[in-house]
Amino acid sequence: MSSQSEAVTYDLYYWPEIQGRGEFVRLAFEEAGATYVDVARLPAATGGGVDAMLRLMRGDGSALTPFAPPFVKVGDLVIGQTANVLQFLAPRLGLVAPDETSRVHAHQLMLTVADLVAEVHDTHHPVASSLYYEDQKEEAVRSARIFLRERLPKYLGYFERLLGPNRELGSYVDLALFQLIAGLRYAFPRAMQRIQASLPGLVSLFDRVATRSRIAAYLASPRRIPFNEKGLFRHYPELDAG
């Protein structure tokens, strides 16, 4: 997949201390070799920081402000919602075939990834995002057990069946599936050990994406924020039923 990125600078706005949903966008920029600024990770003194992000979210009442990060700014255009951002960027970055069917189907899969990501988040925050994990831990244990037994195999089995003999989809969705596997292995190492035994296509895809030159360079760089317990994929051993 060659880069077709134009001479454009993209501003990415996302929380600076987590991979989270922003990581799907970071991976697309990295794979394409695009020039992008991860604004909230820059010092406030140079126009960066979380405040710069929140200012754009408050907006001035005239333009469409995003409901939540991540969002990107391209010229005057501000675009929010992770899957929407990727759909907008992908043809510009050479990360999807240009015909409508390819774009519609890649987006459909990305939205399915996004649904799974939301369910992963809800395993550690089943009652409310605004409550501490410790205040919903009992519910989280119950929720994660059912998620790992029913939902995760259903989702991953679906993606496995789609991969086909090349074990790649040939779009930015490959990057998203890589990130998904990376996050799931971090959060649920015991359960994933068991589940991935029947997912040779996804495991192969993961290995292939991880060794692509730009992705490998990115993963080894300080630009890749380590997984942690503030992000989407959190490792709480009591949720990893194995």
Next chain:
Amino acid sequence: MSSQSEAVTYDLYYWPEIQGRGEFVRLAFEEAGATYVDVARLPAATGGGVDAMLRLMRGDGSALTPFAPPFVKVGDLVIGQTANVLQFLAPRLGLVAPDETSRVHAHQLMLTVADLVAEVHDTHHPVASSLYYEDQKEEAVRSARIFLRERLPKYLGYFERLLGPNRELGSYVDLALFQLIAGLRYAFPRAMQRIQASLPGLVSLFDRVATRSRIAAYLASPRRIPFNEKGLFRHYPELDAG
């Protein structure tokens, strides 16, 4: 908004006994005066029924099968994910302005509606979709209370600020916001009575959409499935904290 629907028949696949996520697609077809078949609501003897839907979801291993309903079939193309379906249909049905910025921003808002819809669902199923409501009722009461106090006002306040002086967005998102208000009033009548006092734009939008001729005819027809406790928006008085 005039209909620009082509001489195409659209097949919609969705659960036949609920409004659910399929209702956002039904409303778009109805507003556009499009010719569509709600396949799973037809008798199995004439190629309808839930089995016809599940058959397409199993697929033959070659095409992209959808992960979940709703999905539509247009010619040979099968398209899943509610917001993706609407994004595909809207330019064809005259339900969005054709320029890229309008389409990207309408989709961004539709994805935000979809996020809210998922949170509404999780108020009655916080632990797991596969468990009965009765087996997670205590958690649901706790979850719904925080949802109605924090999340719902945040989402609806966001949409309210976007509506502007015309109190319409001028795209299929108006239909989605109408459906959202309808569902929320059904599920949480006491809470909505209080919350909507500060949402004159959304209330006005609701009234205007409800009286559009094609929408009014649809709502009065047997095609509009009544809200019920199998769908997304469920009325459980104990969750309606007021």
